[in-house]
Amino acid sequence: MSDAIKDLLAGPVKVVNIGLEGFEAELSAQDVEVVQVDWSPPAGGDPKLADLLSKLGA
Amino acid sequence: MAHVLNEVRRGFYLDSVALMRMSRAIAGMDGVEEAALMMGTPANHEIMADARLLADAGKTAGGGDLLIGIRATSQPVAEAALAEATALLDAPATRGDGAAYRPKSLRAAVGMLPGANLALISVPGDFAVAEARKAIRRGLNAMIFSDNVDIEAEAALKAEARELGRLVMGPDCGTAIIAGTPLAFANVVPRGSIGMIGASGTGLQEVTCLVAQHGGGISHAIGVGGRDLKAEVGGISTLMAIEALAADPGTDSIVLIAKPPAGDVAKAVLEALEIGGKPAVICFMGAAEMELPENVRQCFSLKNTAFAALGEKPTTPAPPSMQASDSEEILGLFAGGTLCAEAQVILRDAGQTVRSNAPVTGISTQDGDGHLMLDLGDDDYTRGRPHPMIDPTVRNDAFIDALARTDLAAILCDVVIGYGAHGDPAGHLVALVSAHGTDTSPVLITSVCGTDGDPQGRAGQIAKLEEAGIHVAPSNADAAKWALAAIGAG
Amino acid sequence: MEAIEKANALAVERILTSDPVLIDVMPARDVVPGLKDGMILHAGPPIEWDRMCGPMKGAITGIAVYEGWASDLADAEAKAAAGDFEFHPNHHFDCVGPMTGMTTVSQPMLVVENRTFGNRAYCAINEGLGKVMRFGGNDAEVLDRLRWLRDDFGPALGGAIRHNGGLELKNIIARGLTMGDEMHQRNVACSGLTLRALAPAMAETATDNAVLAKALAFIAGNDQFFLNIAMAMGKSMTDAARGIDGSSIVTSMSRNGTDFGVRVSGTGDQWFVAPVEMPEGLYFPGYSEADANPDMGDSAIVETIGLGGFAMGASPAVAGFVGAGSASDAGNFTRAMGEITAAESPEWTIPAMDYLGVPTGIDIRLVVDTGLAPTINTGIAHRKPGIGQVGAGVVKAPMECFTQALAAFADRMGVS
Structure with a gap:
């Protein structure tokens, strides 16, 4: 098992929430450490460019 | 004719930016043609003269004095504007809310949360894989709630995650x-x-x-x-x-x-x-x-x-006594896809003919004869609408229709609670049944998937349902068994 | 991509380990390599006469008269239109210039040497506020001031700098940040620190008291005096990061009043160009958006090294230019720019942000990904030549420059 997965299962879970803000609220209410990303579609909403960016390591 | 009004505040300094903002506010008032608040330096005197904002009163202002100049369509307007300018100067400095910075990117969020180990991703499916790829490359595991993700993209993402030693949960x-x-x-x-x-x-x-x-x-x-x-x-x-x-x-x-x-x-x-x-x-x-x-x-x-x-033997509670019915048909209305599948398996294994919009092995599709088990959380029902677990109103129509049917023996359904789910799904179901009235209708059999630790509380949900005459089985499988009992096949 | 991260780390290291020193003031003819008579260097990416905005044309006609290449402004305009002058971007000659950014052979140039890497960069001397050539001003008053800068002020300043063995700039910037400067719209502290550092040497080396008095008064009376020094410094630092294969770090951002241009370390000297945007800001009395010229100048070089709009958190007074922003929101501009940059400067820090380093090394990948365009603090010129500055504000670099750059970069990296 990799270190990243071991670290996850050992807890505590520390979450970066990207998307529905309700999840962030529920996690915060349980005292889970969470940071909400103020997400908007990357690359001005062009999925192909977004994909290219993630491959370029953005 | 324009009225020009000046006022000088001796020995009063304010940053030029603050003054420009006030100038803009005053110049925007009705009837004000132009306005400026400036320190009385020679250069500013020139600027204000060029802008026809300088009267005799203003000419005495020195570099350390604040000079207010207003040009308006009438004297009263000019005076009101001057009063407003004075009020702005004397108002306490505005403060920002100092709101915590919200990062725009996963990268910045990880910077703000050292030791982050999971990205929970619920963005539109077209972008979910890109966000997940960023997460795994930054050392995080990913849970992708989003659906509508291309299966080849899913496979490629997971292959990369395996290589990097990160867990990808999802998509969907x-x-x-x-x-x-x-x-x-x-x-x-x-x-x-x-x-x-x-x-x-x-x-x-x-x-x-x-x-x-x-x-x-x-x-x-x-x-x-x-x-x-x-x-x-x-x-x-x-x-x-x-x-x-x-x-x-x-x-x-x-x-x-x-x-x-x-x-x-x-x-x-x-x-x-x-x-x-x-x-x-x-x-x-x-x-x-x-x-x-x-x-x-x-x-x-x-x-x-x-x-x-x-490591325990399953217990099967005896079905409650239910009103007899001439009909032999069961209709399943499920929010949970696997709960619908489990009901199909139990009915199928009891020798019943079953059909479904989300059929398991050995079950026919929606058309034809047999007990219809509907997964109302299936894509066909949720496209452009919330999932019935979040918003139970999306299964209202199906329930209202079913309750009015005289050819149904039983309605089998699920109530799912917990984080993410609707705040009171039992209450919602009870309201539908109450609205229908108590005349002859199919028996309602359900179960509550949840725990007493959930925000909705399982015991409270069960009590509400039972009070309304709805039969609540200990599990979804038991509910299906009770439905069989209702048609004398249990 | 490991290769990109490595290349970017190198590019940023070069910017951060640069040691820029103001070493001299010299006529452009003697120091700017390749600069010849008849050449007019301008701000921004390349542009031909027909497409230039009003202030740019105004400055060109003025500088041609100043150089003696035309008898008057009308003659200069006719010659410019006839193709008698060669136009080139400052950036192609190791130079930068604010707003219109005129550089010609007889202008005195601030010379900044990057002692770590040995390269030099040049910028003309800031003319002060009001009617000036950088805003397209070209009347007799403007040209007379340029002549005085050439004949009296430049030599006096250069002599003092040489006398002191140069002026190390990194430390001045570090102190300026703690004193509320962001080095683009606000240079009041750094201008004062520079005057403090050079005044004794200016007195020591002076041969004429009247010249000295006027020179000291000129610096003391110009809050933006340091801007041009900061620009030459920025150019000397980013040039050290040019041409690194695989790096997605921006090495130039620059505007000519018509186009905005971006260059990236890993894509050579190619300009990625899009129409400039209009600044949003505050106007001097009597002026409004209707009078404003679109964004202009090489001064965005300071944002390229983490100052200006990127260091807004250090300069709450400037944050007001943004309009809605309160002083306490200034830090959020800096934090946002932190999302599109590769590093924080260890030496240039912002006390009010718990000594956060200014965000340095704009990464085109992060710009396109986040949709956060670099924020540039800027002066606003009147769109008609000869009138000058009418306001100041903030402008965004056009996203299109970065999407173009990204496509070219991905292509070079073989990623599709």
Whole structure:
């Protein structure tokens, strides 16, 4: 098992929430450490460019 | 004719930016042609003269004095503007709310949360893989709640994650519980030694809740997404999850819930469970009996899976007495896809003819004869609408129609609570039944998937339902059995 | 991509380990390599006469008269239109210039040497506020001031700098940040620190008291005096990061009043160009958006090294230019720019942000990904030549420059 997965299962879970803000609220209410990303579609909403960016390591 | 009014404040300094902002506010007043608040330097005198803002009164202002100049359509307007300028000068400095900075990117968020180990992603499907790729490359694991993700992109992402040693849960992963933390649609269950892996959200919810209701506890419940065990993806996440739980010191046994996997994938999964060595229970919903390694047991319902995981014999409560019906037809209206599948299996295995919009093996599609089991959370029903677990009104029409039907013996449905779910699904259902009235209608049979630790509280939900004359079985499987009893087939 | 991260780390290291020193003031003819008579260097990416905005044309006609290449402004305009002058971007000659950014052979140039890497960069001397050539001003008053800068002020300043063995700039910037400067719209502290550092040497080396008095008064009376020094410094630092294969770090951002241009370390000297945007800001009395010229100048070089709009958190007074922003929101601009940059400067820090280093090294990948365009603090010129500055504000670099750059970069990296 990799270190990243071991670290996850050992807890505590520390979450970066990207998307529905309700999840962030529920996690915060349980005292889970969470940071909400103020997400908007990357690359001005062009999925192909977004994909290219993630491959370029953005 | 324009009226120019000046005022000088001796020895009053204010930053030019602040003054320009005030100037703009005053110049924007009705009837004000131009306005400026400036320090009385020679250069500013020139600027104000050019702007026809300088009267005799202003000419005395020196470099350390504030000079206010207003040009307006009438004297009263000019005076009002001057009063406003004075008020602005004397107002206490505005303060920002100092609101915490909200990062725009995963990268910045990780910078703000050192040690972040999971990205929970629920952005539109077109962008979900890109965000997940960023997450795994930054050392995080990813849970992708989003659906509508291209299956080839899923496979490529998971292959990269395997290479990097990160766990990808999903896409279309609705439920997980990691190290005691419920994520997305999940229930509050005690921690224990049973580790679960699920390709289905409600399947995981039902089994974790049944285990919890019978005194067991969960180490982790890892979602993998509905397509992980398809040939195209090859069960990458499932295999990684098996390996992780096999190595996890807090996990004594493993439960795996999924639709029947592709042949090669099933083989790989069973091998991994055998190599892992811990006792395991598999439930491939709708599948036939399989040849298994010694440490693996197969169950055919979620309920039996839960009891097998607990090492207990399943108990089957006797059905309550229900009003007799001339009809022999059952209609299933489900929010949970796997709960719908489990009902199909139980009815099918009791020799009934069943049809469904989301049929398991051996069940025909929606058309034709037989008991109709509808998965109302299926894409066909949720496109452009919320999922019925979040917003139960999306199954209102189906319920209202069904309650009015005289040719139905029973309506079988589910009530799912927990994080992410509607705040009071039982109350919503009860309101529908009350609105219909108490004249002859099909019996209503349900179960509540959840725990008393959930925000909605399972006991309270059950009480509400029973008070309204709805039969509440201890599990979804028992509810299906009771429905069989209602048509005399139990 | 490991290769990109490595290349970017190198590019940023070069920017951060640069040691820029103001070493001299010299006529452009003697120091700017390749600069010849008849050449007019301008701000921004390349542009031909027909497409130039009003202030740019105004400055060109003025500088041609100043150089004696035309008898008057009308003659200069006719010659410019006839193709008698060669136009080139400052950036192609190791130079930068604010707003219109005129550089010609007889202008006195601030010479900044990057002692770590040995390269030099040049910028003309800031003319002060009001009617000035950088805003397209070209009347007799403007040209007379340029002649005085050439004949009296430049030599006096250069002599003092040489006398002191140069002026190390990194430390001045570090102190300026703690004193509320962001080095683009606000240079009041750094201008004062520079005057403090050079005044004794100016007195020591002076041969004419009247010249000295006027020179000291000129610096003391110009809050933006340091801007041009900061620009030459920025150019000397980013030039050290040019041409690194695989690096997605921006090495130039620059505007000519018509186009905005971006250059990236890993894509050579190619300009990625899009129409400039209009600044948003506050106007001097009597002026409004209707009078404003689109964004202009090489001064965005300071944002390229983490100052200006990127260091807004250090300069709450400037944050007001943004309009809605309160002083306490200034830090959020800096934090946002932190999302599109590769590093924080260890030496240039912002006390009010718990000594956060200014965000340095704009990464085109992060710009396109986050949709956060670099924020540039800027002066606003009147769109008609000869009138001058009419306001100040903030402008965004056009996203299109970065999407173009990204496509070219991905192509070079073989990623599709």
